[in-house]
Amino acid sequence: MTFSRISCQQAAQLINDQECQLLDIRDKMSYLNGHPQGARHLDNDNFSQFLAAADKQAPTLVFCYHGNSSQQVAAVLAQQGFGQVYSVDGGAELWRQQFPDATVKGS
Numbered sequence: 001m002t003f004s005r006i007s008c009q010q011a012a013q014l015i016n017d018q019e020c021q022l023l024d025i026r027d028k029m030s031y032l033n034g035h036p037q038g039a040r041h042l043d044n045d046n047f048s049q050f051l052a053a054a055d056k057q058a059p060t061l062v063f064c065y066h067g068n069s070s071q072q073v074a075a076v077l078a079q080q081g082f083g084q085v086y087s088v089d090g091g092a093e094l095w096r097q098q099f100p101d102a103t104v105k106g107s
Helices: 008-017 028-033 047-053 069-079 091-098
Strands: 004-006 021-024 039-041 060-063 085-088
Touching (some): 004 008, 008 091, 028 039, 060 069, 069 085
Parallel strands (some): 021 060, 060 085
């Protein structure tokens, strides 16, 4: 299993086309200050819980700050049996710039 890298535009299209799982792996404060709408904060504390409850067949998009760390997490998810895993290039920062209406604050 592998993952794919996609642009923010491709991510937005995928989100519009089907039900996706969005994950934000940045630190909690960065997440609270603004994350892609519908994204779940994922960290070491809740990773096992997410794996146990997640739909491994649903497209899963991973956001970090700029699209680097998300590649490592996407690779781990693919190894865990997730079928459609995407690392979003540009991360949450570029997403916020390109899609401010699809960025929310708080949990």
